[in-house]
Amino acid sequence: MYLDRYGSQVIDENDIEAVCAALRSGVLTQGAAVEAFERALCEYTGATYAIAVSSGTAGLHLAYLAAGLGADDEIVVPAITFAATANAALYCGAKPVFADIEFESGLIDPRSIEDLIASKTKAIAPVHYAGNLCDMKTINEIAAERKLIVIEDASHAIGSFNAQGASAGTFGAMGVFSFHPVKPITTGEGGAVITNDLNLARKLRLLRSHGIERGGLWEQDMTALGFNYRISDINCALGISQLKKLDETIDRREAIAALYDQAFAKSALIEPLKSAQKRGSRHLYPVLIDSVVDKTKLFAALREKNIGVQKHYRPVYRHSFYRAALGDHSPLPNAERFYEAELSIPCHAALSDGEVARAIEILLALTSSI
Numbered sequence: 001m002y003l004d005r006y007g008s009q010v011i012d013e014n015d016i017e018a019v020c021a022a023l024r025s026g027v028l029t030q031g032a033a034v035e036a037f038e039r040a041l042c043e044y045t046g047a048t049y050a051i052a053v054s055s056g057t058a059g060l061h062l063a064y065l066a067a068g069l070g071a072d073d074e075i076v077v078p079a080i081t082f083a084a085t086a087n088a089a090l091y092c093g094a095k096p097v098f099a100d101i102e103f104e105s106g107l108i109d110p111r112s113i114e115d116l117i118a119s120k121t122k123a124i125a126p127v128h129y130a131g132n133l134c135d136m137k138t139i140n141e142i143a144a145e146r147k148l149i150v151i152e153d154a155s156h157a158i159g160s161f162n163a164q165g166a167s168a169g170t171f172g173a174m175g176v177f178s179f180h181p182v183k184p185i186t187t188g189e190g191g192a193v194i195t196n197d198l199n200l201a202r203k204l205r206l207l208r209s210h211g212i213e214r215g216g217l218w219e220q221d222m223t224a225l226g227f228n229y230r231i232s233d234i235n236c237a238l239g240i241s242q243l244k245k246l247d248e249t250i251d252r253r254e255a256i257a258a259l260y261d262q263a264f265a266k267s268a269l270i271e272p273l274k275s276a277q278k279r280g281s282r283h284l285y286p287v288l289i290d291s292v293v294d295k296t297k298l299f300a301a302l303r304e305k306n307i308g309v310q311k312h313y314r315p316v317y318r319h320s321f322y323r324a325a326l327g328d329h330s331p332l333p334n335a336e337r338f339y340e341a342e343l344s345i346p347c348h349a350a351l352s353d354g355e356v357a358r359a360i361e362i363l364l365a366l367t368s369s370i
Helices: 013-025 032-045 056-066 084-091 110-116 136-146 198-208 233-244 246-264 295-304 320-326 333-341 353-369
Strands: 049-053 074-078 095-099 121-124 149-153 174-178 191-195 212-215 219-222 270-272 285-289 342-345
Touching: 013 233, 032 049, 032 191, 032 233, 049 056, 049 198, 056 084, 056 149, 056 174, 056 191, 056 198, 074 084, 084 095, 095 110, 110 136, 121 136, 136 149, 191 198, 233 246, 246 270, 246 285, 246 353, 270 353, 285 333, 295 342, 295 353, 333 342
Parallel strands: 074 095, 074 121, 121 149, 149 174
Antiparallel strands: 049 191, 174 191, 212 219, 270 285, 285 342
């Protein structure tokens, strides 16, 4: 029933009741549920501050602005990511510069970052692809040496922790989460920025709500050009309920991933991604398909059998908008190979073991015959 999608939310009666309670409360936005969700995110991740926003993209935009990114600045981003990582730089008038990835993991290659740093470089935005953590130790060392700001795009990675138990989003100056319905938890639409820096938190809160500060009984003063990136109490009520079962959700995703790992261990044509973190969110389960397999035929055949596969992602510089805006980009070898080989297969808590077994059987059969 749920194999027709690579990712899916799981909504239970507790979630429904939480949303109904928010609707009955009479306060639908800028109320107590937003602050409660932010506190819950801080408790879960260990961050000092959390600023809930209307989407992960809004979170990236605000984080880049809070970091001071503006006209003529450059930010290094991986070529393999959802377009929003780069788009948010353009919103600020800055330029995204595309780094290559490590083929086996899909994560930004620190060596590629070093090669791209120039006088205009102001920040680095590593992406924790599929919930797998980037080499943040090396990235932070590069950033410290070159006085750059690190903003983690942790949109895939709520629930990912390193070997020392530190959460995704807490390694840089700011970390951005997405709570879109295919993520491990959802608020319907929504996101958040976490940080340990009080000044950044203040900037983020100001920019989230039109740049307006309030004082006295009625005084308002717009001190910055902000945005309406607020999230509603309805969304946050769902987020609070979802966050309570995040560990259980990830346990199920990890169990599914273990079944895939075991099944593909002996395959010469299917290779799971390599990862090193203690615990990953398993937002995606990407595999790399050998070049001898016709990917177009394989994708079509899987879809015909209602296996909800997807490719994550086309290198951002390949999109027609970016080719027009920034010019043709020299192909990055690992990004190109990865795009050709990668396939995301269903991995979410709504799946049964029987459905996983069916996906395995079909994928192994098709890769051997196409």
